[in-house]
Amino acid sequence: MKNKGRAGRGVTVHDVAKLANVSIATVSRVLNKPENVNKEMSERVLKAAAQLGYTTNSAGKALRLARTRTIGTLLPRLDDPIFSELAHGIQETLFAQDYAGFLQTSGYDNTKIFDAAFRLFNRGAEGLLVFGRVDDERLLDFIAKNPIPVLQVYSYLEGHALPSVGIDNGRCTQKIAELMLRFGHRHVALISGPTQGNDRQQSRLNAYESTMREHGLETVTQVVQPGYTINDGGMAFRRIMEQNPHVTAVMCNTDLLACGVLSECRKLGIDVPGQLSVAGFEDVSFAPLLYQPLTTLSVPAGDIGRHAARAMIANLEHGESLTSMQFETNLILRDSITVAPKTSERAA
Amino acid sequence: MKNKGRAGRGVTVHDVAKLANVSIATVSRVLNKPENVNKEMSERVLKAAAQLGYTTNSAGKALRLARTRTIGTLLPRLDDPIFSELAHGIQETLFAQDYAGFLQTSGYDNTKIFDAAFRLFNRGAEGLLVFGRVDDERLLDFIAKNPIPVLQVYSYLEGHALPSVGIDNGRCTQKIAELMLRFGHRHVALISGPTQGNDRQQSRLNAYESTMREHGLETVTQVVQPGYTINDGGMAFRRIMEQNPHVTAVMCNTDLLACGVLSECRKLGIDVPGQLSVAGFEDVSFAPLLYQPLTTLSVPAGDIGRHAARAMIANLEHGESLTSMQFETNLILRDSITVAPKTSERAA
DNA sequence: AACGGCTGAGAAAACGTTTACTACAATGCA
């Protein structure tokens, strides 16, 4: 009847105490507040603990202390540079501060995010870092009812009930769009990933459309379905070429989509940037190495992750409130864009 | 004196029981074994729980059950496609099986790996997935003394005390080397990442050297320091060109290093594959999109991760022992390699 | 009507910690 769970594993403070001939209180003190205990006794306890291979039981400790030193992170995926760079920044910081980090991927399926968050909470996460905007009603409700700090990361979201740390997606896209316009392009298309439950894609799409409208220009938009893959980008581009052959510039909402466009251009013999200018979003590591080095926008994902983790820990340990913060991005000008070709001016 | 830790948060089974006018045992039963409890009472309890916003306390539960349903993963980094693909496979599987996953990055610094593993263990991880070969003495010792299942992932390691699931790095490199030889290359160089504490790089390096020796050919090896970056690859290649200009083929131990080589070739005006054949290792997503589509070796990292997670869960739940398993890899032939140029034969 | 079995709920113990409180010995001081 003893040792219900994982039998065997079970050397506790009691065992150590017995071997060292002290009380369990002393064992605990030796381990946590050594300054309050006699040196000779301390050594005896330490020796006994080592001999028995004692390791403190996490559940007992967590129960007593009501602390777990654990933070959960929610991401759509992990196998995409932008997520993993952010995650890396988070983990790095947590590790340095003696925290452990849950990482949960829930895909882009919004029905899963609540389950994912709930699970982390249920496993003892003391705070949650959520990628992008929290839209799910159940989750918002849950957060409101439970005193668990939540920070949105990657997107900077003004006016949201929850604090956020990251970039202003709309402003970024506007920067790219204005660059295209400054280069004289008048027929600029956009390829976006699915906007469903993805605030990044939504904001970028909206910013593109409003910028174009502001300048009295037509919009040519392709929203890929269902994925965010290189292939999707290529297919979307092909549709654009079929339906709007006068387009002279293509903006892509991710570098991966831009890869697809470049790859397709190569196949079709379209000269980049001579006939077509292409821009991405993210500045993944290989952007400069593509067939045509890609003009894009660099996002300090690692910095965002580090900052978010630090802020969360400060909140947990010193009650500092979580505040929103906007991160700057940089346009990275490479060879994939240039001035609009003359033919386009004629067409316009 | 009550509510020591995070004040406020603290609706327990007792509160629910009081409101529903039942005992705490009944509350627990309703939540865990609803079939053993009267329907009307069940409803009453559920309503009370919902009204109070009850969520079960993870520490209490873990303490009582001696289970956490949590698995830890140890990786060098996260911001590299090969790691994140693997991690994604693991997380995906854990999520589906109602497990939570710790993810801890410890860099390539071997002194950190013990701390990282120990921390996860101390936070309640029931099993550990460790990337690559476990070399650290302290960690091996710890594993031997504690009944915690550990599985090495990514590398398949024959003869190691711990089970492993992954690829045979040596055999993979041999495949690539033999391909180069079949194409007639006689002066084949290798660019490797740091081998210190990295069994993948070590095995690949060894396999390269032994294959060359077997065929009576010279070896030209560059081990980059300190990193694994694109830049490192380029610099290593430049050194090779300075010291061994007669080399006609370069094998790289990672795709990223190969990127550096390609990029350098472009700068130097070296024709790939006309003057130089280049191969990578990993088949990252953008390998086909580079300036010259890269010949490489595809590693089913996601599959490995999924398999490892499943195996670990099977061990935890049904005591199935962890067994090693080798995964197959595929040579991916793209345009970056071709037959050795004639000039080389003269030189040889 | 008496009895046995069954259903369902409560009481209480246990999981492994940490720590407030208590107790005791040793020391310093008058």
Added chain:
DNA sequence: TGCATTGTAGTAAACGTTTTCTCAGCCGTT
């Protein structure tokens, strides 16, 4: 010598669960 003070270790309670054991009540059978 007597008393206050300090240092150090032990006792016991509490953290929130789950589950065994017990028992009350009910139904059906003889």
